[in-house]
Amino acid sequence: MTPQHEIRRRRTFAIISHPDAGKTTLTEKLLLYGGVIQLAGAVKAKRGRASAVSDWMEMERERGISITTSVLAFPYRGLQMNLLDTPGHADFSEDTYRTLHAVDGAVMLLDCAKGVEAQTKKLFRVCRQRAIPIFTFVNKMDRGGRDPFDLIGEVESVLGIGVFPVAWPVFRGGTFRGVYHRLKRRVYLFDAAHAGSSATSGAERPPVEVTGIDDPLVREELDEAGFDRLRHDAELLEAAGDGFDEERYLAGELSPMFFGSAINNFGLEAFLETFCELMPPPRARPSDQGPVDPAGAEFSGFVFKIQANMDRAHRDRVAFVRICSGQVTRGMKVHHVRSGRDLRLMSPTQFLAGERSVVEGGFAGDVVGIPDPGLFEIGDTLTGGSRFAFEPIPSFAPEHFSRLVMLDPLRRKQFARGVEQLAQEGTVQLYRPPAGRAGDLVLGALGQLQFEVVRYRLESEYGVEVRLEPTAYQLARWVTRADGAPLELDDLYGAVEGMVVLDIRDRVVVLFDREWALRTAERLHPELVFGETATGV
Numbered sequence: 001m002t003p004q005h006e007i008r009r010r011r012t013f014a015i016i017s018h019p020d021a022g023k024t025t026l027t028e029k030l031l032l033y034g035g036v037i038q039l040a041g042a043v044k045a046k047r048g049r050a051s052a053v054s055d056w057m058e059m060e061r062e063r064g065i066s067i068t069t070s071v072l073a074f075p076y077r078g079l080q081m082n083l084l085d086t087p088g089h090a091d092f093s094e095d096t097y098r099t100l101h102a103v104d105g106a107v108m109l110l111d112c113a114k115g116v117e118a119q120t121k122k123l124f125r126v127c128r129q130r131a132i133p134i135f136t137f138v139n140k141m142d143r144g145g146r147d148p149f150d151l152i153g154e155v156e157s158v159l160g161i162g163v164f165p166v167a168w169p170v171f172r173g174g175t176f177r178g179v180y181h182r183l184k185r186r187v188y189l190f191d192a193a194h195a196g197s198s199a200t201s202g203a204e205r206p207p208v209e210v211t212g213i214d215d216p217l218v219r220e221e222l223d224e225a226g227f228d229r230l231r232h233d234a235e236l237l238e239a240a241g242d243g244f245d246e247e248r249y250l251a252g253e254l255s256p257m258f259f260g261s262a263i264n265n266f267g268l269e270a271f272l273e274t275f276c277e278l279m280p281p282p283r284a285r286p287s288d289q290g291p292v293d294p295a296g297a298e299f300s301g302f303v304f305k306i307q308a309n310m311d312r313a314h315r316d317r318v319a320f321v322r323i324c325s326g327q328v329t330r331g332m333k334v335h336h337v338r339s340g341r342d343l344r345l346m347s348p349t350q351f352l353a354g355e356r357s358v359v360e361g362g363f364a365g366d367v368v369g370i371p372d373p374g375l376f377e378i379g380d381t382l383t384g385g386s387r388f389a390f391e392p393i394p395s396f397a398p399e400h401f402s403r404l405v406m407l408d409p410l411r412r413k414q415f416a417r418g419v420e421q422l423a424q425e426g427t428v429q430l431y432r433p434p435a436g437r438a439g440d441l442v443l444g445a446l447g448q449l450q451f452e453v454v455r456y457r458l459e460s461e462y463g464v465e466v467r468l469e470p471t472a473y474q475l476a477r478w479v480t481r482a483d484g485a486p487l488e489l490d491d492l493y494g495a496v497e498g499m500v501v502l503d504i505r506d507r508v509v510v511l512f513d514r515e516w517a518l519r520t521a522e523r524l525h526p527e528l529v530f531g532e533t534a535t536g537v
C-alpha cells in the first residue's frame, strides 16, 4: 500500500461525553465490531490487566482508574481507527483537552435522558475551537428518554452547533424499535429478544432497503401508532429544511445525529457505517509556515502529552506524538524544533488496544510514543529537519487550586527543580509571585488527580515531601492588553481584586477567589483581556 493510501485509511478521533453516558460501552462495541476483542466486558478487564503490568504509579492500581490517555488503534472495515481516550470521572485532567488537539474528529455521546451535560459542554468547546467534524450519538434509547426533537433543540441552543438527524428512532408499542436512516433510506430494526447480547450481531437484523418512510415494508414493521409517529416526525424534519450539508459538517458547524443503545447494539450499525463514510482522514495541519500536507514526504508531528513512568522498571518518560506528515520508522533521525537538536528514534512505540509495541511504520494520523530525554514540552514540533512549528496547544484555565508547601527546607533545590520540571511537562500549572513579591506557590489543575500526581512524583522522583493546602482561589485568567502592548505588572496591582502571579512561561495570570471579582475587573478594565486559554510564550 502506498503512503497516500495508508493516510486515507486513517481515522483519528475521540469520544467526548459526560461520565456514565456510555463511553466505555461504546468503545468496547467498536472493538467488538472491529474484531479486536471477542467478548463484552473485555475492555474493563483489559484495563485492569494493563495497569497491573505497566502501571506507572501505585496510585493508578490502588484506585483502579487509568491516568493515561490511552490510544486504541484497530482496523475496521478496511480503515485504521485511532481512538484516543479522553479520561473523565476522577481522572479528568488537562490531558483530556490536549488530546482533542490531536484528533481529526469526535463523537459526542449523550445520554438520552440527560442530554448535554457539564463535561460534554467543556470538551465540545475545545472541538468547536478546532472546527473539527463532530458526530452525535444519543445513547440509552432502550430506556426511553427525552423527546428526540427536544434533544436536538438542546444541542443546538446550548452548544451552538446545527444538528442533522441521520438515523431517526422508530417505535413500536411505545418502545424503541429501530432507526430510519434518512440519507440511505433504510430501516434498521432491532430484535429485542437479543438485547444485551454480547455478540456484535443478533440484536440487529440486516437493514431493510426501503424507498422512503411510506414504503409498505416500514408500515409492516411498525404498529399504527409507531408508523404515525414516524410519519409525523419525518414531516417535521423535512419542514425543518435543508439536506445534509457536508461542507458545514466538515467545518464542525453541523453534527450528524444518531440514536441508539450501545449496550444492546441498537443503532450501532447505522452509526458506524455512516461514521466510516463521513469521518475524514487526516487533513493539512496549520503551522507557522502554512498548512502541512499529510501526504508530504518529510516527517512531522507534535507532542500532545507527556507521561512519566509508564514502565516503573525503567523510570521512563514518554512523549505522545501525533504524526502529521511523513512516516516514523525505527532508528530515524528527527529534529526537535524548539531546541534545535536532532535525536534518533531508537524505539518509537505504537499503541494497539492498550498494548505497546515497537512501531513498524506510522503515518499521518497515527500516534507514537517517543522516549523523552527530558527535552519535550506539550506542543513541541518534531520534523525530519525543517524548522517550522505547528500551532501551539493552548493552556486551559484550571478549575482547582492548591497551595504547594515544601516540608523539608534542606531539599529546596530538588524541590525547585522537580516543581519546575513537572510544570514544564504540563503535569500541572504552576503559579509563582513575580520577582521581588512575596507569595505562595500555587498549583492549578483541571482535575484533582493532577495534584496527587504531583505530590507522588515529587516524592518518588525528587525525594521531596510536600503538603498541598486548600486555597480560596476559584478562577485563573491570563491577562494581556487589548491593544497588544506589553502589560505593566504595576498597573495590575490594586486595580484588580485578585492575586497577580506568573505561570511557567512568565505569562501574567490573575487568580480570583470569586466570579464577581473577575466580572468586576472585566467591567472596570476594558483595556485588558482576561483569557480562559493562553498560547505562545
Ligand code: GDP
Pocket: 017, 018, 019, 020, 021, 022, 023, 024, 025, 026, 139, 140, 141, 142, 143, 260, 261, 262, 263, 264
Ligand atoms: P462511561 O462512564 O461513559 O464510560 O459509561 P459506561 O460505558 O461505563 O456506562 C455507564 C452505565 O450505563 C453502565 O452501567 C452501562 O452498562 C450503562 N449503559 C451503557 N450503554 C447503555 C445503553 O445503551 N442502555 C442502557 N440502558 N444502559 C447503558
